[in-house]
Amino acid sequence: MGELDQEYIQELEHRPKLDTIHVEGIPLVDLSSFNSPKQDANGMSLLVAEISDACRNWGFFQAINHGVPTRVREKISLASRKFFALPQDEKMKVSRSEVDIFGYSDHEVTKNVRDWKQVFDCTIENPTIIYASDKPDDEELKELSNQWPDYPPELREACEENAAEMQKLAYKMLTLIALSLGLPEDRLYGLFENQTSFMRLNYYPPCPAPQLALGLGRHKDAGGMTILAQDDVGGLEVKRKADGDWVFVEPIPDAYIVNVGDLIQVWSNDRYESVEHRVKVNSEKARFSIPFFLNPSHNVWVEPLEELVDDQNPAKYKGYSWGKFYATRKLSNFKKLTSENIQVHHFKL
Numbered sequence: 001m002g003e004l005d006q007e008y009i010q011e012l013e014h015r016p017k018l019d020t021i022h023v024e025g026i027p028l029v030d031l032s033s034f035n036s037p038k039q040d041a042n043g044m045s046l047l048v049a050e051i052s053d054a055c056r057n058w059g060f061f062q063a064i065n066h067g068v069p070t071r072v073r074e075k076i077s078l079a080s081r082k083f084f085a086l087p088q089d090e091k092m093k094v095s096r097s098e099v100d101i102f103g104y105s106d107h108e109v110t111k112n113v114r115d116w117k118q119v120f121d122c123t124i125e126n127p128t129i130i131y132a133s134d135k136p137d138d139e140e141l142k143e144l145s146n147q148w149p150d151y152p153p154e155l156r157e158a159c160e161e162n163a164a165e166m167q168k169l170a171y172k173m174l175t176l177i178a179l180s181l182g183l184p185e186d187r188l189y190g191l192f193e194n195q196t197s198f199m200r201l202n203y204y205p206p207c208p209a210p211q212l213a214l215g216l217g218r219h220k221d222a223g224g225m226t227i228l229a230q231d232d233v234g235g236l237e238v239k240r241k242a243d244g245d246w247v248f249v250e251p252i253p254d255a256y257i258v259n260v261g262d263l264i265q266v267w268s269n270d271r272y273e274s275v276e277h278r279v280k281v282n283s284e285k286a287r288f289s290i291p292f293f294l295n296p297s298h299n300v301w302v303e304p305l306e307e308l309v310d311d312q313n314p315a316k317y318k319g320y321s322w323g324k325f326y327a328t329r330k331l332s333n334f335k336k337l338t339s340e341n342i343q344v345h346h347f348k349l
């Protein structure tokens with residue numbers, strides 16, 4: 001067993017099992033009927049039903065025939081590998097701070113345990129508007145923009161091209177999710193104008209003691225939806241709703257993993273739930289992944305959609321400000337927390 005700094009060590013109950021059991025995993029959804037030039041009505045209604053089942057039973061699925069060009073994915077994957085291979089002092093030149101919250105970090109912590117990974121974050125809207133403070137009555141705004149490293153020079157273009165494709169795919173997903181909830185297909189679009197979405201490059205280096213640490217501790221995604229490209233190494237595990245077991249997400253070349261975030265859980269009034277997931281590491285191979293976090297505008301008030309609430313189904317959440325939630329989360333990256341970070345269950349009625 002290799003040596004591992006104490007701050008990475010998970011409590012016994014949260015340590016991963018290293019042998020991977022290949023069981024029936026998250027659903028696979030083929031988006032061809034959505035993408036075909038003349039969408040056939042039958043294909044679309046089958047697709048909507050599959051999305052509904054996947055979101056209800058798993059909160060996660062893999063999408064194929066999604067329309068994202070392979071070259072866009074290859075370009076960002078390669079640029080990401082080149083960036084993380086730089087010497088540490090080069091990467092630190094674009095490190096995140098309380099002021100510049102996008103950029104590089106090798107210090108992510110999930111539920112007070114350090115993650116075995118490095119990240120590079122970039123925002124999508126340029127600039128992105130957020131609240132300057134997490135104080136409820138403070139309306140002051142601030143503009144955020146990206147930091148780009150000198151090397152690799154193509155990183156910026158690769159990120160921007162990937163972001164544009166993720167955006168298109170995210171809107172397809174919003175369409176399908178709205179339809180699957182019995183809503184008009186454009187019902188969710190307006191929530192994402194002036195979005196606070198961002199993209200992350202994840203690098204999980206080989207770990208000397210992968211049985212003690214996690215690349216990313218168990219968590220739920222707080223935003224609207226996440227679309228993730230993983231490489232062929234594998235490590236992502238999803239907590240199966242049916243029995244609470246951790247299920248390995250099989251790498252499928254060129255597929256994107258889609259999961260419902262906490263906001264869809266609230267908007268859908270718990271019809272769809274945001275599901276816990278985590279990342280295992282291993283002692284031999286580095287793993288790379290690229291999530292796109294689709295998040296609404298800072299001024300969106302989050303509450304169950306009125307169409308999905310009635311006397312039989314009263315609202316299960318009180319409303320909250322996405323912008324204040326986001327500011328609290330982002331600022332907490334730079335504070336030592338003494339209590340649990342803000343979570344959606346704090347708004348449960």
Ligand SMILES: O=C(O)CCC(=O)C(=O)O
Binds near residue numbers: 221235277290
């Ligand atoms: O790297 C992965 O597979 C998952 C990443 C993830 O869950 C996240 O960044 O929120």
Ligand SMILES: [Fe+2]
Binds near residue numbers: 277
């Ligand atoms: Fe996640």
